[in-house]
Every structure is written in structure tokens, then in C-alpha cells.
Amino acid sequence: MSKFNRSVKKPARNALTVTHEGGKAYVRDAKSDLVLLAVVNMVGEDTFYEKAADRDDRYANLVRTVAVEDGEWTARFVAWLRGEAQMRSASLVAAAHAVHARLRAGLHGGNRQLVDAACGRPDEPGEFLAYWTGTFGRALPKPVKRGVGDAVRRLYGEKALLKYDTDSKGFRFADVLELTHAAPDPEKPWQGELFRHALDRRHGRDETVPETLPTVRARAELMAMPEVERQLVxxxxxxxxxxxxxxxxxxxxxxxxxxxxxxxxxxxxxxxxxxxxxxxxxxxxxxxxxxxxxxxxxxxxxxxxxxxxxxxxxxxxxxxxxxxxxxxxxxxxxxxxxxxATANVPALPGRTLVLVDTSASMTGRVSGRSQVTHVDVGALFGAVLAARGCDVDLVGFANGHFRHALTHGGSVLRDIDAFCARIGEVGHGTETVRALRETYDGHERVVLISDMQAFRYDGRESRGVSVSEAVPPEVPMFGVNTTGYAPSALDGTRPGRHEIGGFSDKLFTMVSLLSAGRGASWPWERAA
The missing domain is CATH 1.25.40 (Serine Threonine Protein Phosphatase 5, Tetratricopeptide repeat)
Structure with missing residues (x-):
């Protein structure tokens, strides 16, 4: 049975389910689910509720489904994901599965451009090929070869060769060149010499550095220096x-x-x-x-x-x-x-309730190499808004809640540290509806920063009360989803209920645009 080539069953619009913690939840459409997961997915890493393999499979399946249904949308999505969203691994994985699925479905247009758009750094053509061959085998379709070749011509230079063409890489520059038959950019006359030198040094041939590559020549001179003299340099x-x-x-x-x-x-x-x-x-x-x-x-x-x-x-x-x-x-x-880094954060008129989930699942780090937790992302959001002069009530919640006074015009870092020092005060659960009902007090908007895995809150309906119903329907609510799990406590299909993902300053921009009454649109449309 194919691991990746499985269709994703389309949920009915506004389909009901439950969160991982049993609260009332909703299933997103495939595009919304894909965008939200992409901007928070550190490929290959476990999260509190979801193992890395299951999460990566879900991501791949979403990409494959959407790529076959709407290739133009997928191309814009991948370009935005690598560019504006700066998600390296997620964009490479998305491009690979999108192209593979489209080729399997007999869709040939635009695949070359998808591959090229996913490569933003000189080591990424090799990264893409490593992922492709490890997932789909050694055969490289023409769109893959040509897309990688386009990226090579755009990205390969002297400093790139010196930094990324190392023995630690499974695909050296020469391997990429040979597999894709990439020709040098005719507008870069030195690139032909660079490609030949990359091939020569990979295969142990004449490693004399051409005069057209002064940076590589200077490095070779340093490498020839006796070790005993190097400490003096x-x-x-x-x-x-x-x-x-x-x-x-x-x-x-x-x-x-x-x-x-x-x-x-x-x-x-x-x-x-x-x-x-x-x-x-x-x-x-x-x-x-x-x-x-x-x-x-x-x-x-x-x-x-x-x-x-x-x-x-x-x-x-x-x-x-x-x-x-x-x-x-x-x-x-x-x-x-x-x-x-948040200089473009717009001022939000009126009062804003920023409610940060401090439950156990939010205290994990956003990636294995980061010092930052999901709670930090929420505290940063509230502290930055306050620093920009906005009227913010910052609240942390788990089983209970606490209000945290912010220092207007003070240190954002100190505010974040002070907030996070208090997270043990209110337990480890996720009583989201209760927190909203007890802290909402006529605010113009609510920003909920959470993994959206709320506990059940009893009500008249059998599934209980949803997060979307916890504040008046005319009050805009923005769910900043830091993890991207499939069931979400926030119903993004309702008017005035918006779910956003990611950690960049675009969060603030999107909240501002939606607060001002712009209809929901995809992030690359908002970026304009």
C-alpha cells in the first residue's frame, strides 16, 4: 500500500468532530488545513498530540490532494511558503509531493516552476533531490530535472560552493549537476568554470582553480597553509x-x-x-x-x-x-x-483581549533546536502589541486564568519572561471556553493563541459549547494556531472567526486587515 499516494477524504463544510482533549471541534477544508499546518510544521518533529510520522504523512496527503485539484493555487502557495513564510523544509516537501502527485495524475504544466520556487538557498537543490530520491526513488522526471536546474543556475556561486559543497552532503554540487544536466547561466560567464571545478574536485581530477574564481582560489591558498601557521592568521x-x-x-x-x-x-x-x-x-x-x-x-x-x-x-x-x-x-x-522585527505591526484601535493558552501542550518548544515555546509566541504577541501603544489585556489560561500587566513602552523581552514565569499558577489543562467567558469584557476583538485543543465545556448540545460561541458573535475572534492539529476548537467558517498560523510579524498584519473588515484571503494575497 502506498504510504503517500492516498486521497484525503473531503470533510463537509463546517464538519463537527472533537479536539484531542474531547472539546467541540471542526474540520477545515483541505487548503485551509494545508496552509495552517505548513507555517507551523517543523518537518520530522514530534508534537504533544501528534507523532512526527503521522504529522508528516498528513501534510504530504494534503499537498497531494490540493496539487491535483488546483495546480495554480499550489504554485502560489509553495512560492509564498519558501519566500514570505521562510519555511525551508516544508516548502521542499510540498513541492516534491505536489509534483509527484500531479505527474501521477497526468498533469504536466507548471511542475518545473514548483520545484524552482521551493529552492531559496544554494544547498536546497541537493536537499530537494535527497528528499525526492529517498521518497520516490532514483528516477527523476524531466520537470524535476529542469526545475532543479533552474534553481542551480540561480543559486550556485563561489561562496555557495565553498559553504555547502562538503563531504557531509549526500548530494554534492557535482551530483546535482550530473543528475539534472544543468547548464550554466549564459549571463554568468564564470559559472561554467565553477561547474567544471565542482565536477573535477568531486571526482578527484585536476583541482587547479581557474582564475575566474578568485574566492575559491583564495580559499585554496589558505587551505595549503601549514597547520602550525594557521593560528597566527x-x-x-x-x-x-x-x-x-x-x-x-x-x-x-x-x-x-x-x-x-x-x-x-x-x-x-x-x-x-x-x-x-x-x-x-x-x-x-x-x-x-x-x-x-x-x-x-x-x-x-x-x-x-x-x-x-x-x-x-x-x-x-x-x-x-x-x-x-x-x-x-x-x-x-x-x-x-x-x-x-515587528516594526510593521499596525495599531489596533480599541481594546484587545489576548488570551494565551499555557496548558501542558503549549509549554513545548516550537522546534527541537529552539529555546522558544508555544507559550512564548503568545506572550510575544501581547507584549509587542502593548509596546506599539495598543490597549491590550494579556491573560494566561489553563484550568484557571491570570491577568498579566504589561509595561507600555517597556522591555518586550522582560514582559515575555515575566509572563512565562507565571504559567504554573493555573494548572495544566485547556479550559478555553471557561477562560473566554470569564475574561471577555466588552473588548473590540479577541486574539486566542493556542494549539486549539480545548477541553469539553458542557452545554445544551451533546458536543458542548465551542470556542467560537464563547464570546458574542459580532466580536471578531482570531485564533493563532501555533501547532496546526487537524481538529480545531475554532470554527473558521463562521463570520468573524478567523484561524491563523505562523510566528512572523505577518500575524499582526493579518489580524489588522481582518479587523478592518477585509474578507478572508490567502496569505500571499494579504502580503500585497
Whole structure:
């Protein structure tokens, strides 16, 4: 029996079911279910209620169903997922299953573009092929070859070769080139030499670096240096320029030195590091004892709104860095960076009730490599709105609830930490309807941040009272679903009830647009 090629039974509109905790729930249509799951799905990771394999199968089946039914919609979805939503693994998996399902159904148009759209970083053509061959076998249909080839021409360059073409990869650059027969971009005359060099070094042929590849040549010169001399390089006055000229990342430098990354090494490679690499290494900077002058360069970048905007990092990345950093040296700058990452958050008129689920299932991390929990996402939402001057009542709930006073114009990071310190006060259940009924007090809107697995709340109907019915029907309610489980306590088909997923500043934008009366639309339409 095929593991992936199964149809998804279409639920009736507004179909009733129950949550994992027995509360009244609803089944979404396939497109809504797919979008919501995609923006919160860390492929291959267990969640509180759902094992990784079951979750990934559900995702694949949804993609296959929707791709066959509506190829144009699927193409826009995959492009948005990799671009605006910045979901790398989810977009690669979506493109692979979409193309495979469409080819099986005899649908041939647009498949090449689907593959290309899913690849946003130079290692992703190889990642795509690894997933495809591991899932569907070694045979590569022409649309797959051509789509990967398009991505290769767009993404492969000297620095990409040096960073990603390593023995740790199952598919090296040369393997990708040979499998897809990708030709160089005619507008990049150096790319032909790059492709030939990638093939030569993969197969142990002449590894002389062509003069048209100056960055690769500079790296080769460094690699030829005797190990005993390498530790002296970071202390030289021109060390930063030497390393930058050779496209040396901090990971490559650590391996090349064959010794510890001391303060001199970090300071030499610091100017070449991207913002994400820098904030992931704040602890290492402190432990190595980098100078205040070097640290200031990082602090200046964190405080620069334009740098933060270009980095396209999710706001919670800065919260994660704050949790991991051992010293207070970085605190104010990380606060500024988080605020800058939500600079486009619109002001919401009137009073907003932000209700954050603090039950046991929400205290898990959003991914295995993150320091951020699902509760953090909710606290961040409320604290950022307050920092933007909105009138917010932030409430945490489980079996009971607590109100948390926010500091208008204060530190967002401190507000989040203070909120999360209180989550043990109210038990570990999910009494969502009860919390809504006890805390709603004439607010203009309600934002519920939860995995939408509410407990049963008894009422006249046999299934009890739903979350959607807990506040007056004319009051807009936004369910920010942090996990994307299939049954949801919020009925998104009702007027004024909207379910949203993801962790980026787009959450705020979507709440604002829907509050202003714009009809529900797909995220890539809202982005305009």
C-alpha cells in the first residue's frame, strides 16, 4: 500500500468532530488545513498530540490532494511558503509531493516552476533531490530535472560552493549537476568554470582553480597553509580581509584552525558573519572574551532597523537568542532587534483581549533546536502589541486564568519572561471556553493563541459549547494556531472567526486587515 499516494477524504463544510482533549471541534477544508499546518510544521518533529510520522504523512496527503485539484493555487502557495513564510523544509516537501502527485495524475504544466520556487538557498537543490530520491526513488522526471536546474543556475556561486559543497552532503554540487544536466547561466560567464571545478574536485581530477574564481582560489591558498601557521592568521591586522576574500565562514574557520576559536578568531571572522550566525554565537563570543569594540559591531547591527528588516528573521529568533545569551551585554540590543522585527505591526484601535493558552501542550518548544515555546509566541504577541501603544489585556489560561500587566513602552523581552514565569499558577489543562467567558469584557476583538485543543465545556448540545460561541458573535475572534492539529476548537467558517498560523510579524498584519473588515484571503494575497 502506498504510504503517500492516498486521497484525503473531503470533510463537509463546517464538519463537527472533537479536539484531542474531547472539546467541540471542526474540520477545515483541505487548503485551509494545508496552509495552517505548513507555517507551523517543523518537518520530522514530534508534537504533544501528534507523532512526527503521522504529522508528516498528513501534510504530504494534503499537498497531494490540493496539487491535483488546483495546480495554480499550489504554485502560489509553495512560492509564498519558501519566500514570505521562510519555511525551508516544508516548502521542499510540498513541492516534491505536489509534483509527484500531479505527474501521477497526468498533469504536466507548471511542475518545473514548483520545484524552482521551493529552492531559496544554494544547498536546497541537493536537499530537494535527497528528499525526492529517498521518497520516490532514483528516477527523476524531466520537470524535476529542469526545475532543479533552474534553481542551480540561480543559486550556485563561489561562496555557495565553498559553504555547502562538503563531504557531509549526500548530494554534492557535482551530483546535482550530473543528475539534472544543468547548464550554466549564459549571463554568468564564470559559472561554467565553477561547474567544471565542482565536477573535477568531486571526482578527484585536476583541482587547479581557474582564475575566474578568485574566492575559491583564495580559499585554496589558505587551505595549503601549514597547520602550525594557521593560528597566527587571526591576529594579523588584515585578518578580516583575508578571511572575507576566501569566503571563510565561522564554521569553516573553526575547522581550518585545528584549534580553539579564541577572541582573535571570532573578531577576525565577525565582519563576514550574517546576523543570524552572530546572534546564534553570542554565548561563544562571551566565553571567548571578545573585546567591547568587536561586540559593539554586533550591537550596532542589532539596533539597526534596516539590518533587521533585511535579515527577515522571525521575531522569536531574538527571544531565543536572549534566552541563550549568558550575559546582559546583549539584552537591550536584542530588545531593540525584536521590536524592529515587528516594526510593521499596525495599531489596533480599541481594546484587545489576548488570551494565551499555557496548558501542558503549549509549554513545548516550537522546534527541537529552539529555546522558544508555544507559550512564548503568545506572550510575544501581547507584549509587542502593548509596546506599539495598543490597549491590550494579556491573560494566561489553563484550568484557571491570570491577568498579566504589561509595561507600555517597556522591555518586550522582560514582559515575555515575566509572563512565562507565571504559567504554573493555573494548572495544566485547556479550559478555553471557561477562560473566554470569564475574561471577555466588552473588548473590540479577541486574539486566542493556542494549539486549539480545548477541553469539553458542557452545554445544551451533546458536543458542548465551542470556542467560537464563547464570546458574542459580532466580536471578531482570531485564533493563532501555533501547532496546526487537524481538529480545531475554532470554527473558521463562521463570520468573524478567523484561524491563523505562523510566528512572523505577518500575524499582526493579518489580524489588522481582518479587523478592518477585509474578507478572508490567502496569505500571499494579504502580503500585497
Amino acid at each position: 587571526p591576529a594579523q591586522p588584515d585578518a578580516a580581509e583575508v578571511l572575507a576574500r576566501a569566503g571563510m565562514t565561522w564554521e569553516a574557520l573553526a575547522g581550518w584552525l585545528q584549534g580553539p576559536m579564541d577572541a582573535a578568531a571570532w573578531e577576525a571572522v565577525l565582519p563576514s558573519m550574517g546576523l543570524m550566525a552572530q546572534i546564534r554565537n553570542l554565548r561563544n563570543f562571551d566565553e571567548a572574551g571578545i573585546s567591547d569594540e568587536a561586540a559593539q559591531r554586533v550591537l550596532d547591527r542589532l539596533r539597526d532597523p534596516q539590518v533587521i528588516a533585511r535579515s527577515r528573521q522571525f521575531p522569536y529568533r531574538f527571544l531565543s537568542a536572549h534566552r541563550a545569551a549568558p550575559s546582559q551585554r546583549w539584552g537591550h540590543a536584542l530588545d531593540a532587534a525584536l521590536t524592529a
